[in-house]
Amino acid sequence: MKKLVASLLLSVCAFASIAQAGVIDDAVKRGTLRVGMDPTYMPFEMTNKRGEIIGFEVDLLKAMTKAMGVKLELVSTSYDGIIPALLTDKFDMIGSGMTLTQERNLRINFSEPFIVVGQTLLIRKELADKVKSYKDLNSADYRITSKIGTTGEMVAKKLIAQAKYSGFDNEQEALMDVVNGKADAFIYDAPYNVVAVNKAGAGKLVFLDQPFTFEPLAFGLKKGDYDSLNWINNWLHQIREDGTYDRIHAKWFKSTNWLKDME
Template identity: 60%
Template sequence: MKKLWMFAAIALAVLTFTTGSVFAEDTLSKIQKRGVLRIGTDPGYMPFELINRKGEVIGFDIDMAKMMAKAMKVKLEIVSTAWDGIIPALVTDKFDIIMGGMTVTQERNLSMNFSTPYILIGQSILLKKELAGKVKSYKDLNDPQYTVAGKIGTTGEIATKKLIDKAKYISFDTEQEGVMEVINGKIDAFIYDLPFNSIAANQKGQGKLVHLDQPFTKEPLAWGIRRSDPDFLNWLNNFMSQLKYDGKYDEIYNKWFKEDAWLKEIQ
């Protein structure tokens, strides 16, 4: 009997050491107890998350976050975070989930888990107007005579360094910097996600730049959470399925990708 109790005590100690607690509380339980869902995002990625004239964060992801919080019966807290530090902030529990138009990559998946992707996008090119007709694809840009740019820490940066590696590359902290540098003729091209580039080209670039709108990568976007949290992951995937079954996903998608009424909130 003593040996049995000793074995049980050792097993308990090992479990406590490896998990931090015998009954470690999962994220979903913490959210319900706290009464607040905390999402991490980097406002500025139209139309997924952006700041309107009132200083409010709005967007495709934000509308889904509001519905998510409503389904959980909790309040929503938006934690604005710089993109290059958003994964460390998630890992250190600054918020519960990344909802920021994040592309699923194997490298990111090493330090976090992803939900089922909710949209498929790709990289496109905002091109200096003087190069119209001369540069027709990313392959034409792959030349030392050109200077191309992306946003630091993004898959656009990864794709550029991999597929346009012969061109001179520089990075910016924000998407807006990249767009304006193309418009001002300081760089030849800005590589970024198609949805953002389409809006930027229509909003700021008409007659000032060219949008090569045929994406040259395929990138699934998903929500990111901390590892070892199967209950939260299961809830998120079921939540997304329900949104699509109910038609709510299509409503939100059409609002941000097929309609442009929201542009009045930022102009």
């Protein structure tokens, strides 16, 4: 009987040890952290003219993996399928400008936010006198666009529900629909729109720069991985205090030098 009890205790301890292992521990053992990302979101993650994935979030992840002592492996994934890909172990975590929403939080866990953004609008220049906020677009007379699976799409369907909506696979396609006069407004995160109005707007767009939503962006992990969340959150606190975060943030948000590297 004693042998049976001892055997059961060993089994329980072994199971507990396995259960406590998380993706950060796995990455350290493997030597690589695999991060799922859709590299189309300026200036967070995007592909430069040499085919390299660069951006604010990419640099954060590079600093994270440096602190872990491992290599960073970016796994390009379409945004509308990125959570299912995480849940089926295609990569270790999501680092793709993802807004922490309650709906998503029912499916995955999130780290503490690394930045807070909000939805803004790029509208056709001809509408500048008529459209002053998202409320003015809430009519069947208007057509709006955004990227499929994003909070831009969610907000469009919730707050501007009476307008005609078209979703696109990427930001550029949705934005060009407005530039080409086929749609009236593009709804998306402020950091993207502040760059896109000049880079892709071709002088045909007006940027309504007042955010009308509150959107914390965070890293996404599978549910139950509290050890990894603990490590990431402590790391986020560290880089905010030691100047690393400010240095990376300034590179992408206080300078436009990186635009020279884009097509």
